[in-house]
Amino acid sequence: MTITPLLTAGLETALNQILYRDRSLKAARQRLNGKSLSIVLSELKQPLTLIFSDRQVDVLAEWSDVPDCTVKTRLATLPALRDRQRLTGLIRSGELEVDGNLQVVTQFSALIDLAELDPAEYLAPWTGDIIAHGVSQFARRGFSFLQGDLERKQQYLGQVLTEEWRVAPGALELAWFAEEVDATERDVAALEARLNKLEAK
DSSP, X not given: OOOOHHHHHHHHHHHHHHHHSOGGGHHHHHTTTTOEEEEEETTSSSOEEEEEOSSOEEEESOOOSOOSEEEEEOGGGGGGGGOGGGHHHHHHHTSOEEEEOHHHXXXXXXXXXXXXXXXXXXXXXXXXXXXXXXXXXXXXXXXXXXXXXXXXXXXXXXXXXXXXXXXXXXXHHHHHHHHHXXXXXXXXXXXXXXXXXXXXX
């Protein structure tokens, strides 16, 4: 997937709404002032670079300078960046590779963690508080339903493959099969030795 100017502009707008609207986040934002963070996702052809200033964050698809910190990961791992407690675990497991100043990604994670990600807050100016709250609740329920449904389907597929279709054998079946192959090889070798003896006579 190629990063388009529309994608960077949309991401920039969203990040500025979430991270720069709330005055209570000013202290956390100041720690990132003048810093740059490059995010390299395995699903994208080029990195995204976030450049933090006092008033906003700029999102660029092409940037010639060396960033203060480069993070390499997958799209699925990005939501975990919101939890700064998990950063060390992600780095140890190899899901997150960090080159450069580790503090930049830690401070970015802390800033996202402190930010309010309530959709109702962003909808309220256009729809009113009651409708925004209702839409937000509906979206949350819908998301949790889809997430639960996806987990159920993954479990069902796993059971179907191992139990019903027998496509993926269990660990015990693999061990038994390996032993049977070894026993057959020994029997064939013994039979071959007997035949050689008989031929020699």
